[in-house]
Amino acid sequence: MSDLRATQRLQLHRGFTLDHARELVDYFETLGVSHLYLSPLLAATPGSMHGYDGVDPRRVDPELGGEAALVRLAEAARKRGLGIIADIVPNHLAVGGRDNPWWQDLLRHGRQSRYAGYFDVDWEVDDPLLHGKLLAPFLGASRLEALAAGELVLAFDAGEFHFDYFEHRFPVDPLHFDAILAHGDGDPLRALAAFDGTDESGRERLEALLDRQHYRLTHWRSAVDEINWRRFFDVTSLGGLRVEREEVFEAVHAKIFELIERGLIDGLRVDHIDGLRDPKGYCLRLRQRLERLRPGERLPIYVEKILGHGERLHLDWDVDGTTGYEFMNEISALQHLPEGEGVMTTLWRAFSHRPGFEQELVDARRLILDSHLASEFERAARSLLELARSEPGQRETPLGRIRRTLRELIVGFAVYRTYADIDGRPLEDQVHFEHARAFAAERLDPPERALLETFERWLGGEAPGGFAEPKRGLRLAAIARFQQLTSPVAAKALEDTAGYRFAAALARNDVGFEPDVFSLDVDAFHAAQLRRAQRFPRSMLTTATHDHKRGEDLRARLAVLSERAEEYAECVSRWVEQSGSIRDDPNVPNRGDELVLYQIIVGAWPPALGNEDESGMREFTERICSWHCKALREAKLASHWLFPDEAYEAGCRQFINALLLEARGASVRAEIEALVAELAPVGALNSLAQTLVKYVAPGVPDLYQGTEFWDFSLVDPDNRRPIDFERRRQALKRVQPLDHYLDHWFGGELKQQLINAALGLRRESPRLFIEGEYVPLVVGGAQSERLLAFARIDAARAVVVVVPLHVQALIGERRIDRPLVPARCWEDSWILLPQGFEGWCDALSGTTFEASARHQEEGRLAVSSLLATSPVALLVGDAVEAG
Incomplete structure (x- = not known):
């Protein structure tokens, strides 16, 4: 089996089983991945489309083909040099029903x-x-x-x-x-x-x-x-498991450990690590077990962990990294032009009359604590009350004061949780707890502010291990209740509420994103990659997952709106004015929900879809209607999962149908289609840049199923639709000149070719991409601010990536019909190539760049030459032989 280079994520269910995956092993190997990265394998609720609702961890799911099918897949993978990474769910099992x-x-x-x-x-x-x-x-x-x-x-x-x-x-x-x-x-x-x-x-x-x-x-x-x-x-x-108990740990993992020992599984992805009582202890126990099962091997362990602003994955967990949400956030922010933030935020606030994101998040946290997770909040408060009753100086502290103090502390958390254990709160978590404490102190009366200081000690500021029982147990219980509550509050408030309430720029609202951080400059992006190379060089890199809210190419297209914010605001204002003829009810949808619709339609419109395609428009309309209904319920404003406003939802559906299918929506629909036609090639260029960076940056790129072609999917279940892998297999076999792929870019084969080229280099030089240096390259000239350039270097080879950024201003009034910036637009811009390498060749176009194509001084290469025929550049150079 080859070293871990890249993963192919597959969502298994009864419509796509382990045997279906086995039939595609040759395609995945040809594409260039090294490992299949499978959704949960163990027995789940019958009919499950994702596997995260397991009912029996003692057996492989029969709907996936059972253990025999897993053996067949593993054998086929081995023959092609591929390994298997399995997704495991130690936090919970499906309850209710009758199958657990x-x-x-x-x-x-x-x-x-x-x-x-x-x-x-x-x-x-x-x-x-x-x-x-x-x-x-x-x-x-x-x-x-x-x-x-x-x-x-x-x-x-x-x-x-x-x-x-x-x-x-x-x-x-x-x-x-x-x-x-x-x-x-x-x-x-x-x-x-x-x-x-x-x-x-x-x-x-x-x-x-x-x-x-x-x-x-x-x-x-x-x-x-x-x-x-x-x-x-x-x-x-879904009922929580006490996997921190040895008996439960062994029972939950028995089958997985057996499969690893037999060589059928070669690594693990741990779902929802923040749900566990003791993530660090769990990860260390898991690592120790894998080392005993497969001595001499370092099997990868990835944790599904969302990192907040300034948060770092703890090094002492002995894992290989996260599943890559932070990279997805970084590349998205990099592609947003900061100048667009003010216009898009003003547009949103003017029409929706909603507050800014920070206030939306605070309001959402309060809502979640007072409703969806009220029982869990009460359990945490009573755990603290029990602790107070054991402390001589706190025995008279009323439960009401504990509740008020605890609520504000949780509302103030900027990360999902801290990781205090028997040894207390880790030093790197202290800043996050202090941030929450400062937030709460500003909003509490003096008696509660004093209690905050006590909570700081109880919740990890003092190591519970320094106390005798029963005080030690009471403190550990309070810490567990607290830390296992802040995580779901954060997730429900950010991902499933505020992210649907604040829609100034939908591309900046996704799992693991920071919607209040609109953009990221090149230096900050480089710094993030350098940190990853130093701390977790094998961390996973992703741009699409089974949990994403919007597909990777949809986000890349919407990022272009930040470059055309003024024009987009004018368009939307005009569409809202014209929508009066479309509405059956003048108040449905409200202006905020209407703005969300326009943005998602512009982003998700398939490249090849035209108004005249009745069947395609009906399918697209149904997808938008389903998405919008879910978005309304997640926002918990006009409708709600607990008590849906079916009349409002029906009115919104009627509006969408009129807009996209009926004659009365024709004028607005035509304008939307025209805007999409202008945005789509630039968005595709963003997509190609995003793709190339992911496959060359420090870490292990993950390819979510089917996204080697364009991915304009919406939130689940839309992002889990069946994939035409046979079309992708056939496309990979038909090698065409780059110009052909550019001329026919609608189909997505161009993206697939880029991925194949990058993965081919990873196959040739695997250690370069894991252990090689990440070197930001010097760029200059008139358009240098519109370039990202870096190199991966080891003693034998250098790989250089050059991708365009924010190119709408370069193109100006000109409309491009292909994802390629005209060479003249780059003017005198240049990059400085790494010294000590020669024979530079673009792995995508096959073009070679000799000394004559460079500025002689300092090894500069003209961008107008480099990006003349290729939308992005993937250069390979070999070390100059000594002497």
């Missing part, structure tokens, strides 16, 4: 279940109806209504009684079987007749039987206020 055997046993036996310690359940709540029980908020109505409607019924099969409710099964404690059987003289089927919920007496028996179980069935909305077990974010169908 651990959860079913927990419902059946409660605290006496052998799996009671597997799930993070608080059995000691104050509510007498819930004390010692598990809240089961899975009903679509009240319990009484579900019984009376005959939806919640007692059933018997396989030797046991259970309650059935649609797809859910709730086991009956076996201790109550005899009491049930008594109603049927020992015959279970006859006994069921006495428990008919549509009959008053039967309903009373059912309610009495339900009251004796180890769970309390309730309406799903009750989870917000009453749930007594940890979930994944606010998703009640």
Whole structure:
């Protein structure tokens, strides 16, 4: 198996199984990746399209083909020199339903279940109806209504009684079987007749039987206020695991470890590392186990971690890096022109009447704490209350004061979480805690400000290991509750709320992005790459994921709006004025939601789509309608997941249909199409630049499935649509001159060729790209500010990347029909090539650059020559032989 050079991300499900992946191994190898990077493999909820809702970690999912199919895939991969990286989900399992055997046993036996310690359940709540029980908020109505409607019924099969409710099964404690059987003289089927919920007496028996179980069935909305077990974010169908316990760690990973030991899996991607109680301890334990399973090998471990502003992944976790969201953010910000920020923000504020992003985020954090995660917040507050009761100087601290102080502290967090453990808060986390504490102090009264100082000590400022029990355990519990709460609050508030409420520039709103940071200059971008090369040279680099909000090429096109902000603002103002003829209701959609629509339509419009293509327009319209409905609910303003405003959503759908399909929207639609035609080639040039930088920058590039062609996808499930891999396979076989790909750039083959060329260099010189230097190159001349140039260098070879930035001003009024800047636009601009190398050749175009093409002094190369026929440059030079 080859060294880790690049990964091919594949989303597995019953429509794309392990055997489907096996059939494509030859294509992936020819393209140039070294590893297949698979979504979760273990048994998930039947019909799952992603695998993150696992139900049984002891077996490979049969819907994916089972273990036999994994063996076939691994064997085929080995023959082509490829490895496999598997996605694992140690934080949670799918609960509810009927397919999780651990959860079913927990419902059946409660605290006496052998799996009671597997799930993070608080059995000691104050509510007498819930004390010692598990809240089961899975009903679509009240319990009484579900019984009376005959939806919640007692059933018997396989030797046991259970309650059935649609797809859910709730086991009956076996201790109550005899009491049930008594109603049927020992015959279970006859006994069921006495428990008919549509009959008053039967309903009373059912309610009495339900009251004796180890769970309390309730309406799903009750989870917000009453749930007594940890979930994944606010998703009640996903229950948190206590993987920090050795028994749970072993059980959750047993199958994965077996597959690694057998050589079927060669690395791991850890989902949602911030959900774990002790990420550092988990990662170190995982590393130690992999070293024992495969001695002498360093199998890669990647963690799905979103880094906040100024945050760095901790070096002492002994992982190889993150899954690459920070790179995705960096390259996007680099392609935004800072001068566009003011215009686009003003446009948004004028029409939406919404506050700035910082206030949106603060408001969203408060909303999430007070609604979606109110139960989790209460558990954290009570954990601190219990700690206060153990401290002589804090015993009289009221719960209300704790709640107020804790709320402001969490609202002030600028990162997902800190990583305090038994040794206290790591030094690198201190600045983030201090930031939150300062935020809270400005908003609290003196008594709460004093309590903040106490919280600083309790929540990691003092090492819990320095205290005896029970104080040590109380502090560790409070720290865990706090840190496992700040993470979902951050995610729900930023990714799933504020990111949909603030839409000045949608390309700057994505997973792991900083929407309040509009742009990044070249020096800052170089600095970020140098840090990565030093700290995590094997960290993953991505520009598209199964979780992205907007496809990589959609974001690249929307970045062009920052260069044409004034013109775009004029267009939007005109469209809003003209939209009166399209609206069935003058208030639907509101102006903010309408502006969001225009921006997403401009960004997502497929390059080859024309108004005359009725079938294509209908498909595109349906995608936009689905996206907009989700966006409305995520924003939680005009509609909401918990209580959708179906009338408003229907009005928005009517508006979109009128805009994109009906005659009354023709004039606005024609203007949108004309703008897209101008933006698309420049956006494609941004895409090619983004692509090339990713494949040469320090780290391991990840290719999300299908994005070797253009990716104008929207948020899931749109970004998980079926991929025509056969078309991609055939395109890779047909090698054409670069001019051909430029002339036919709509199809995406140009992007695929660029990826293939870059990966070919990685195959030839793997260590250059992992261990070689990252060297920012000197650029000069009239258009030097519109260039990014860097080199990767080792003793034998140098690879140089030159890509254009913010080229709209170069093109000016001229419209280009291909993603290529006319050579004359570069005027006298030049780059300074690394010294000591010769034989420079562009790996994409095949053009060679000899001394005659350079300025003789200092090894300068004219950009007008370098980018005359190629949209970007990927130069290769070999070291000059000594003597």
